[in-house]
Structures are given as C-alpha cells and as structure tokens.
Amino acid sequence: xxxxxxxxxxxxxxxxxxxxxxxxxxxxxxxxxxxxxxxxxxxxxxxxxxxxxxxxxxxxxxxxxxxxxxxxxxxxxxxxxxxxxxxxxxxxxxxxxxxxxxxx
Amino acid sequence: xxxxxxxxxxxxxxxxxxxxxxxxxxxxxxxxxxxxxxxxxxxxxxxxxxxxxxxxxxxxxxxxxxxxxxxxxxxxxxxxxxxxxxxxxxxxxxxxxxxxxxxxxxxxxxxxxxxxxxxxxxxxxxxxxxxxxxxxxxxxxxxxxxxxxxxxxxxxxxxxxxxxxxxxxxxxxxxxxxxxxxxxxxxxxxxxxxxxxxxxxxxxxxxxxxxxxxxxxxxxxxxxxxxxxxxxxxxxxxxxxxxxxxxxxxxxxxxxxxxxxxxxxxxxxxxxxxxxxxxxxxxxxxxxxxxxxxxxxxxxxxxxxxxxxxxxxxxxxxxxxxxxxxxxxxxxxxxxxxxxxxxxxxxxxxxxxxxxxxxxxxxxxxxxxxxxxxxxxxxxxxxxxxxxxxxxxxxxxxxxxxxxxxxxxxxxxxxxxxxxxxxxxxxxxxxxxxxxxxxxxxxxxxxxxxxxxxxxxxxxxxxxxxxxxxxxxxxxxxxxxxxxxxxxxxxxxxxxxxx
Numbered sequence: 001x002x003x004x005x006x007x008x009x010x011x012x013x014x015x016x017x018x019x020x021x022x023x024x025x026x027x028x029x030x031x032x033x034x035x036x037x038x039x040x041x042x043x044x045x046x047x048x049x050x051x052x053x054x055x056x057x058x059x060x061x062x063x064x065x066x067x068x069x070x071x072x073x074x075x076x077x078x079x080x081x082x083x084x085x086x087x088x089x090x091x092x093x094x095x096x097x098x099x100x101x102x103x104x
Numbered sequence: 105x106x107x108x109x110x111x112x113x114x115x116x117x118x119x120x121x122x123x124x125x126x127x128x129x130x131x132x133x134x135x136x137x138x139x140x141x142x143x144x145x146x147x148x149x150x151x152x153x154x155x156x157x158x159x160x161x162x163x164x165x166x167x168x169x170x171x172x173x174x175x176x177x178x179x180x181x182x183x184x185x186x187x188x189x190x191x192x193x194x195x196x197x198x199x200x201x202x203x204x205x206x207x208x209x210x211x212x213x214x215x216x217x218x219x220x221x222x223x224x225x226x227x228x229x230x231x232x233x234x235x236x237x238x239x240x241x242x243x244x245x246x247x248x249x250x251x252x253x254x255x256x257x258x259x260x261x262x263x264x265x266x267x268x269x270x271x272x273x274x275x276x277x278x279x280x281x282x283x284x285x286x287x288x289x290x291x292x293x294x295x296x297x298x299x300x301x302x303x304x305x306x307x308x309x310x311x312x313x314x315x316x317x318x319x320x321x322x323x324x325x326x327x328x329x330x331x332x333x334x335x336x337x338x339x340x341x342x343x344x345x346x347x348x349x350x351x352x353x354x355x356x357x358x359x360x361x362x363x364x365x366x367x368x369x370x371x372x373x374x375x376x377x378x379x380x381x382x383x384x385x386x387x388x389x390x391x392x393x394x395x396x397x398x399x400x401x402x403x404x405x406x407x408x409x410x411x412x413x414x415x416x417x418x419x420x421x422x423x424x425x426x427x428x429x430x431x432x433x434x435x436x437x438x439x440x441x442x443x444x445x446x447x448x449x450x451x452x453x454x455x456x457x458x459x460x461x462x463x464x465x466x467x468x469x470x471x472x473x474x475x476x477x478x479x480x481x482x483x484x485x486x487x488x489x490x491x492x493x494x495x496x497x498x499x500x501x502x503x504x505x506x507x508x509x510x511x512x513x514x515x516x517x518x519x520x521x522x523x524x525x526x527x528x529x530x531x532x533x534x535x536x537x538x539x540x541x542x543x544x545x546x547x548x549x550x551x552x553x554x555x556x557x558x559x560x561x562x563x564x565x566x567x568x569x570x571x572x573x574x575x576x577x578x579x580x581x582x583x584x585x586x587x588x589x590x591x592x593x594x595x596x597x598x599x600x601x602x603x
Binding site: 007008010011012014015016017018019020023027030031033034035037038040041044046049050051052053054055056058061063071075076078079080081082088090091092093 | 218325419422453477551
C-alpha cells in the first residue's frame with residue numbers, strides 16, 4: 001500500500017489537521033508502511049463473519065427521563081479560549097467576514 | 105524462594121515507601137503510622153527521586169497533605185476504609201478538579217477539568233491520598249512514555265531504559281516507591297506492559313468492569329482503567345474500590361462486584377485449576393530471558409497443582425493489525441473534540457476551519473497525528489469496508505478464539521511483553537517496532553477480557569512479567585492465580601536499587 005501526498009492531504013483535510021510539508025512526507029512514508037503491515041488481514045476470508053464493534057452484551061441502556069443536576073455554566077466555560085455572553089465564541093461559519101467558504 | 109534474584113535490586117525494607125498498601129493499612133489502623141507520616145515519606149521520596157525519574161507531571165503536595173489530615177481524622181473516628189490514607193498516583197488522563205489534566209499533550213496544557221472521573225470520586229470518597237498526576241504517552245498512545253509532549257519517564261530498575269507505556273508514570277512511581285498504588289488506563293496493554301517493564305503488578309479489568317467516565321477517551325471500545333500495585337493483594341484492594349456500574353458510563357456493566365480480596369484468602373493449592381498455554385504466543389523476536397522466566401513461572405504454577413493445558417488461539421497473529429485499525433479509527437473520532445473552541449490550546453485564525461487545523465496541527469504530537477491520520481483513512485469513503493469493517497470482523501474471530509479456549513480452561517498464561525524494557529530512544533524511529541511491544545497484550549483488549557501482569561523474575565537485570573488472562577468478569581480467578589504464584593516466589597519483595 002503506497003499513499004501519495006495528495007492522499008495524505010485529503011485525509012488531513014478530513015481530520016482538520018494542519019500539517020507542514022515535511023510532516024506530510026514523513027506521514028506518507030510511515031502510513032504506507034503501517035498499512036503494508038495491516039495487509040496481513042487480507043489473507044483471512046471474513047465474508048461470512050459478522051463484525052464486532054464492542055464486546056459487552058448490553059443494548060439500549062436506558063435511564064428514567066428525570067432532570068438531574070448538571071455543571072454550572074461558568075464552570076463549563078472556564079476553560080474556553082473565547083466566550084461571549086455565556087457562550088463559546090467562534091468565527092462566523094456562514095456568510096460574513098472570515099466565514100468558512102468550504103463546507104466539506 | 106529463588107536465590108538468583110538476590111543479585112537484582114535490594115530487598116524491601118520497613119520504610120513506608122517500601123511497604124505494600126495492605127501493610128500500610130494495618131499499620132495505619134494500629135496507629136503505628138499516621139497518614140500524615142506516610143504522605144510526608146512519599147512526598148520526600150518524590151522530591152529526592154523525581155527530578156531524575158520524572159514519574160509525575162504534577163505533584164499534588166497540598167492536596168495530598170489535606171487528604172492525609174482528613175484520613176487521620178477518619179482513622180481516629182474508626183471510620184477508615186481499605187484505602188483511607190493510602191498514597192496513590194493517578195495517570196494524567198484521569199480528570200481531577202484540583203489538579204490539571206493534560207494527557208501529556210500540549211493541546212491540554214493547563215486544562216482544569218470541571219468534574220472528577222468516577223474512579224477519582226470513588227477514591228476521594230474512600231479517603232485515598234492523591235500524590236499527583238503521572239506521566240503517560242500523549243493521549244495514552246505509545247509504549248514507552250517517549251510520546252509524552254513534556255518528558256520521558258525513566259525506568260527505576262535502569263534509568264537508561266523506558267518504563268513502558270503508555271502508563272509509564274504510575275508504573276514507575278509504584279516501582280520506585282513514589283506511590284503505594286497507581287491508576288492507569290489500558291487500551292492495548294498500557295497498564296500491563298509498563299507494569300511488566302517496571303516489575304510491578306498491573307491489572308486491566310474486564311471491559312465494563314470500571315467506569316470510564318472522566319477518562320480522556322482514546323478508543324472507547326477498548327479503554328479500561330485499572331490498578332498498579334506492588335502486590336497482587338494490593339491490586340485486588342484497589343480494583344474493589346473502583347469497580348462497579350456507574351450511571352455516568354452506559355457501557356459500565358451491571359455485573360455484581362465480588363470481594364476480590366477475599367478471593368485471595370484461600371491457600372495456594374491450585375489443584376483443579378486448568379491453565380491454558382497457547383503456542384501462538386511463542387513468537388519470533390521473543391527474548392530468551394523472557395521465555396525462560398515465563399516457562400519457569402508456568403512450571404511453578406504446575407508445581408502448585410494447576411493442570412497446564414495446551415490451547416489454540418489461531419488468530420493471535422492478526423490482533424496487532426486489527427488493533428491498529430480499530431484503535432486509531434476510534435481515536436480519530438474521539439480526538440475531534442480538541443478543536444480550540446471549548447478548552448485547551450487555541451490558535452485563532454482567519455476562519456473557523458483554519459482555527460481547527462492550526463490548533464490541532466500545533467497542539468498534537470507526532471504519534472497522535474499518525475493515529476488520527478491512520479484512523480481517518482480507515483474510516484474514509486472508499487476504505488471503510490476494506491479496513492474498518494474488515495478489522496471488526498477479525499475482532500470477532502479473536503474473541504471466538506478466547507471463547508473456545510475458555511470453554512476448556514480457567515485462565516491462560518503468556519508473557520506480558522516479548523522483551524524486557526528497551527533503551528530510551530531505541531524504537532522511536534520506527535512506529536511499527538514500537539507497536540510490536542504490545543503484541544501479547546492487545547488480544548485481551550480486542551476480546552474485552554481481563555489480564556493481570558505479575559513479576560516473574562529478571563533477565564539482564566530487568567524485570568520479566570507473566571500475563572494471566574481470564575474469562576470476562578472473572579478477575580477473581582486471575583488474581584487468585586497471581587497471588588498464589590507471587591506467594592511462592594520472592595519477586596515482588598525486590599525493590600530497584602535507588603538511593
């Protein structure tokens with residue numbers, strides 16, 4: 001399995017991960033190598049095997065729909081890099097100056 | 105008791121920093137020691153040793169002293185619990201309201217959680233003393249603590265060697281007498297492998313046995329919190345304090361929690377116990393000294409009366425590849441929360457998207473980026489079936505291997521890691537070489553079963569570790585086996601030869 005720089009850039013964009021030029025090249029090599037090791041799995045025929053996402057035998061864990069205490073707003077916002085009027089503040093996402101033009 | 109071990113380390117002394125938690129409990133209750141004295145002894149040892157060993161990211165001296173004073177009051181009132189006044193190291197991916205929680209990452213430098221992890225709440229309620237937040241590979245991704253964004257912890261048995269990882273900080277702290285007990289997390293071996301490298305006991309409980317609420321999530325279907333201790337009995341004590349269902353973690357299990365300490369009370373006669381040994385764990389690259397020590401431990405278990413039974417775990421060789429799809433895939437989703445908006449580092453830029461990219465690009469270290477990239481790739485359109493779903497199917501096969509083996513045996517024994525602690529810097533250039541040190545621990549996470557690492561001797565002056573795997577929710581059996589083995593040997597009475 002050999003990745004291209006374009007592959008690395010595509011995945012980095014999906015992951016919202018800013019990478020420098022050298023980082024991209026190093027990741028291209030390392031990920032290609034790791035994916036090469038992972039190809040070992042191709043030798044197993046899994047056509048008839050169901051997937052396992054988790055191993056516990058619990059399903060639909062429910063609780064009564066009751067109002068419980070939650071953290072005070074000030075405590076939740078205390079670590080926020082930017083806040084306005086009790087909200088997390090971010091750059092505009094739709095329209096206006098500084099808004100994202102690429103919604104992908 | 106074996107005599108060859110006399111050459112390695114020194115015998116445990118009567119100092120509080122050498123005693124087991126159970127012996128500290130006895131002396132605290134008998135008023136032979138106060139919690140304040142015990143805590144001061146540990147803080148003094150941290151002050152003396154930690155500038156070199158670097159087990160802790162944050163030492164919580166003020167918190168510890170206040171907790172020790174409260175513990176002494178509680179003991180005086182006759183209301184002490186098993187852990188009242190016992191000093192504990194917490195891995196720095198467990199949320200605490202009274203010390204920063206960084207996951208050893210620049211993206212969380214200075215982060216103060218508004219809530220405690222459930223395990224922290226339980227220990228607080230029990231009167232434990234928190235010595236500090238211990239080092240880890242960044243976001244628990246690694247096998248040596250060399251991926252900590254802050255510094256590498258040194259192995260107390262040989263300071264040129266790694267302590268293992270990711271929970272190298274708490275493992276080394278317990279080994280060095282910088283904590284009586286430790287809490288770590290284990291996603292692919294991150295408790296058992298460093299316990300093995302540092303010559304202490306480490307337990308990954310069954311998935312769901314311990315609440316993960318307040319553990320910074322790495323791979324949510326694999327992560328589990330568990331104890332470090334100097335004896336199996338101490339690990340049982342700590343497991344009992346943290347186990348049980350929690351409304352804050354919907355994946356925590358409603359299984360009743362047995363009295364783990366009581367499970368150790370019987371004699372060491374293992375007649376009637378069937379222990380599996382799998383040829384698949386005899387891999388290329390296993391060090392001769394590790395193999396010899398583990399073989400001798402299996403022989404000792406047989407001497408104690410256990411029946412040794414060959415079992416087959418044919419999909420073992422696929423576990424590592426399966427893990428390196430599943431864990432990064434889950435990590436890539438979990439770590440999307442570090443976006444520079446809610447907490448942690450924020451590199452504000454022209455657009456929100458650029459803020460995300462620059463914050464994450466500057467805040468995450470190389471291994472974390474590697475895993476986010478690998479996981480995002482495995483989940484991306486066009487590759488999801490070939491990688492992620494394929495890995496989930498192989499996970500089914502790995503779990504079936506264990507289901508079939510455990511139909512015939514009560515436990516399975518294997519080495520904890522194929523090597524002893526390796527030199528600092530030896531594996532940092534090749535990520536896959538680093539991943540190989542978890543080849544024996546990963547299958548238990550994939551299957552969700554419990555695994556106990558117990559010291560089983562030394563090779564080249566460094567600790568070797570026996571891993572005992574159990575049936576789901578049957579920690580009691582592996583603790584009983586580990587305790588019986590430990591009592592028949594002297595390994596856990598040795599301490600590294602530090603000042």
